[in-house]
Amino acid sequence: MRAADVDRNALRGSRKYAAGSGNSAIVGANWYPGDEWKGDIARMMMYMYLRYPTQCLPKNVGTGAAVTTDTNMIQLFLQWNAEDPVSQYEDNRNTYLGNASNFYGQGNRNPFIDNPYLATRIWGGPAAQNRWPTVLGNKNFEYESSIAIFPNPTTDNVVTINSSIPWNEIVITNLNGQVTNRISKPQFINDQIQISGLNKGFYFITLNNDEATVTKKLIVNSR
Numbered sequence: 001m002r003a004a005d006v007d008r009n010a011l012r013g014s015r016k017y018a019a020g021s022g023n024s025a026i027v028g029a030n031w032y033p034g035d036e037w038k039g040d041i042a043r044m045m046m047y048m049y050l051r052y053p054t055q056c057l058p059k060n061v062g063t064g065a066a067v068t069t070d071t072n073m074i075q076l077f078l079q080w081n082a083e084d085p086v087s088q089y090e091d092n093r094n095t096y097l098g099n100a101s102n103f104y105g106q107g108n109r110n111p112f113i114d115n116p117y118l119a120t121r122i123w124g125g126p127a128a129q130n131r132w133p134t135v136l137g138n139k140n141f142e143y144e145s146s147i148a149i150f151p152n153p154t155t156d157n158v159v160t161i162n163s164s165i166p167w168n169e170i171v172i173t174n175l176n177g178q179v180t181n182r183i184s185k186p187q188f189i190n191d192q193i194q195i196s197g198l199n200k201g202f203y204f205i206t207l208n209n210d211e212a213t214v215t216k217k218l219i220v221n222s223r
Contacts, residue, residue, distance in 0.1 A: 002093075017041060017062040019076060030063055039084025042077040043112040046119055049073065050175060050202045051108075053219070067123050078125030081116050085129045098177075108176055111204075118204075122217050143212045149205060153219035158196040159205075163188065167207045170195075172218075175202045 008024065012031045020032025033041045048056035049072065057072045064076040090113050100107030112119055116128035148162040161170070166188075172181035172195070180203070186193050203218040 016060075017045075017076070019064065035084065036087075037084075038080040039086070039116075040090055042080035042084075043086075043090070043110060043116065043119075045077055046073075046081070046112045047110040047175075053202070067125070070123055073123050075125060078119060078123055078128075081112065081119050082126040082128040086113055086116060086131070111175065111177065114177075118215075121215060144214050144216075147207065147214060147216060149216050149218060152217075153221045154198070155221050157198045157220060158194060159198065159218055159220075160192055160194050161188075161205070161207075162192050163207070164191050166209060168209045169207070171206045171208075172198075173204050173206070 011026070012024075015026065015029065015031035018027045018030030018032055020027045022032075022035060024034035024037065025032055032038075045056070045058050045061060049058050053072075058074050058077055059066060059072055062074045062076050064074045067073040067075055067078070094110055094113045096102055097104070097106050098109035099105045115131040117130035117132070119125070120128045120130075143165055146163050146165050150160055150162070152159065167186055168184070170181070170183040170186050170193075171179060173179050180198070181195060183193075183195075198218075198220045200220050200222050203220065204215050205218050206213060206215045208214070
């Protein structure tokens with residue numbers, strides 16, 4: 001939840017988000033949130049989609065063409081995420097809510113505020129702001145094509161990582177940024193390693209060696 005102007009919020013109603021320019025306004029039968037807020041909206045929708053993948057589909061709240069690799073995501077949100085970088089307001093709110101010790105804190109951070117470039121890595125589209133350049137730098141693209149993660153999504157709490165490149169470490173983090181698995185000097189057999197015991201949720205799998213760090217997404221669904 002975010003603070004909102006009651007009259008402005010009522011004017012929008014349940015209209016879907018759509019492309020526009022300038023201040024927030026009705027666009028045809030839809031709604032443009034304004035140049036200052038469109039990136040905020042995109043990053044909130046991305047978080048909600050990953051946190052609640054069946055209840056909060058981007059295509060149900062926004063208009064425009066779908067992403068080829070994920071027809072639930074729309075290109076408009078990727079565009080907004082790139083065009084409107086993270087503001088200090090977003091950073092402050094993300095830090096406050098991420099601390100469960102705060103009165104209204106939930107202990108949840110939005111990873112797309114921490115680094116909008118994660119959306120680019122997951123869904124493609126225009127390159128968004130990369131706030132972790134040493135982690136998600138250009139060198140990593142040379143290694144990314146060597147990695148395959150399957151099945152993805154997985155429904156049996158087990159995933160296989162295939163790579164012909166040696167890695168120093170594999171780290172799996174959940175959507176809240178908590179490390180759930182850490183494997184030092186992973187032993188690949190026939191270029192594969194299997195990881196089991198994963199709970200339902202969305203994860204980032206990060207592989208690193210002395211030359212690069214590559215992060216992939218993983219979705220674990222229940223049977």
